[in-house]
Amino acid sequence: xxxxxxxxxxxxxxxxxxxxxxxxxxxxxxxxxxxxxxxxxxxxxxxxxxxxxxxxxxxxxxxxxxxxxxxxxxxxxxxxxxxxxxxxxxxxxxxxxxxxxxxxxxxxxxxxxxxxxxxxxxxxxxxxxxxxxxxxxxxxxxxxxxxxxxxxxxxxxxxxxxxxxxxxxxxxxxxxxx
Amino acid sequence: xxxxxxxxxxxxxxxxxxxxxxxxxxxxxxxxxxxxxxxxxxxxxxxxxxxxxxxxxxxxxxxxxxxxxxxxxxxxxxxxxxxxxxxxxxxxxxxxxxxxxxxxxxxxxxxxxxxxxxxxxxxxxxxxxxxxxxxxxxxxxxxxxxxxxxxxxxxxxxxxxxxxxxxxxxxxxxxxxxxxxxxxxxxxxxxxxxxxxxxxxxxxxxxxxxxxxxxxxxxxxxxxxxxxxxxxxxxxxxxxxxxxxxxxxxxxxxxxxxxxxxxxxxxxxxxxxxxxxx
Numbered sequence: 001x002x003x004x005x006x007x008x009x010x011x012x013x014x015x016x017x018x019x020x021x022x023x024x025x026x027x028x029x030x031x032x033x034x035x036x037x038x039x040x041x042x043x044x045x046x047x048x049x050x051x052x053x054x055x056x057x058x059x060x061x062x063x064x065x066x067x068x069x070x071x072x073x074x075x076x077x078x079x080x081x082x083x084x085x086x087x088x089x090x091x092x093x094x095x096x097x098x099x100x101x102x103x104x105x106x107x108x109x110x111x112x113x114x115x116x117x118x119x120x121x122x123x124x125x126x127x128x129x130x131x132x133x134x135x136x137x138x139x140x141x142x143x144x145x146x147x148x149x150x151x152x153x154x155x156x157x158x159x160x161x162x163x164x165x166x167x168x169x170x171x172x173x174x175x176x177x178x
Numbered sequence: 179x180x181x182x183x184x185x186x187x188x189x190x191x192x193x194x195x196x197x198x199x200x201x202x203x204x205x206x207x208x209x210x211x212x213x214x215x216x217x218x219x220x221x222x223x224x225x226x227x228x229x230x231x232x233x234x235x236x237x238x239x240x241x242x243x244x245x246x247x248x249x250x251x252x253x254x255x256x257x258x259x260x261x262x263x264x265x266x267x268x269x270x271x272x273x274x275x276x277x278x279x280x281x282x283x284x285x286x287x288x289x290x291x292x293x294x295x296x297x298x299x300x301x302x303x304x305x306x307x308x309x310x311x312x313x314x315x316x317x318x319x320x321x322x323x324x325x326x327x328x329x330x331x332x333x334x335x336x337x338x339x340x341x342x343x344x345x346x347x348x349x350x351x352x353x354x355x356x357x358x359x360x361x362x363x364x365x366x367x368x369x370x371x372x373x374x375x376x377x378x379x380x381x382x383x384x385x386x387x388x389x390x391x392x393x394x395x396x397x398x399x400x401x402x403x404x405x406x407x408x409x410x411x412x413x414x415x416x417x418x419x420x421x422x423x424x425x426x427x428x429x430x431x432x433x434x435x436x437x438x439x440x441x442x443x444x445x446x447x448x449x450x451x452x453x454x455x456x
């Protein structure tokens with residue numbers, strides 16, 4: 001099935017397509033749910049109003065189109081040590097890590113992230129934040145211990161998926177529904 | 179240009195006040211809504227791509243879509259992208275010529291507190307500012323309140339502008355509450371106050387809305403009061419950023435620019451980021 005890419009916002013990972021039947025859709029590589037059916041004017045509006053790149057490029061199928069879009073997505077090569085940590089992120093961290101405690105795929109990262117934050121002077125200078133991070137580390141550890149005692153080892157090993165895979169999961173979307 | 183849009187807006191001031199009063203008289207429940215809409219700032223929704231580019235400008239600033247493309251690809255591509263589309267381009271050019279600011283207009287809507295950008299419409303990040311808070315000597319012209327989607331309603335497919343219609347309907351910034359009461363009152367339908375921000379800022383099913391045209395719309399980031407985003411949009415990207423924090427520092431990682439944008443927004447205390455919701 002031929003599908004056509006009409007407009008693309010590469011940083012956002014959003015784009016507008018038209019299929020052989022003439023149906024237009026807006027897709028988001030990050031967003032939940034299937035692509036939205038939109039009107040035929042959506043691509044022009046996306047370009048004129050939203051800053052999308054104009055395209056008129058056909059692909060043999062969704063997979064090829066998806067690969068092209070991912071290839072256009074700008075990537076920045078950085079070292080983790082160079083990623084900035086400011087007061088807003090630090091303040092938000094306990095809530096983020098609290099969510100991860102109950103997430104078997106991220107639970108094992110809670111301590112690493114908390115310790116990375118505790119290395120920052122702006123975090124160490126905030127006793128309340130330190131207390132919250134220590135507390136969430138403790139909860140993560142307890143939760144992991146409970147999982148180890150309650151579940152067969154092979155189930156727990158699924159949390160060992162590579163970090164890169166987990167980051168990329170945000171871009172995964174099932175286009176079969178499209 | 180055949181008419182003075184500012185003179186039209188001034189000339190319509192008394193009429194808009196009467197229309198606002200009439201709307202409230204017909205539906206007294208609109209009084210509170212009108213009052214809420216008399217004081218908002220403007221909100222302009224942008225995509226990640228635009229916001230990232232705004233942050234990279236020197237100095238960082240909000241610019242019109244035309245200027246955004248100029249920064250990336252130059253004026254020729256910018257003109258083709260913004261004004262070249264057969265369906266909307268000529269209409270939009272007609273409106274911007276009509277308000278004497280082709281290429282400089284930043285489009286927005288009235289902003290009630292708590293309203294975020296819309297990922298499925300103009301973009302997830304809502305940049306909020308007061309278009310009337312002008313530094314002395316800025317020479318900026320006042321923002322205009324347009325009762326409808328300007329390109330769709332007043333621009334013609336061949337680039338003609340319905341000057342009479344626009345002149346008869348354009349409002350000054352001071353009359354924004356009156357325009358909102360008359361135009362959006364019928365959409366309220368007794369809805370809860372919590373739904374007002376979305377009603378005020380988003381298009382209806384016909385892509386129509388009360389629009390604010392901010393001429394000379396460029397604003398340095400330090401004049402932006404808030405960059406508002408829904409937590410549901412922000413969280414997955416903040417998660418990805420935090421995961422990247424603990425990758426091996428000896429090995430460079432490739433991060434999507436959209437994730438890096440979130441880290442940057444969240445790590446620079448001078449950026450007035452507001453994440454709304456849980």
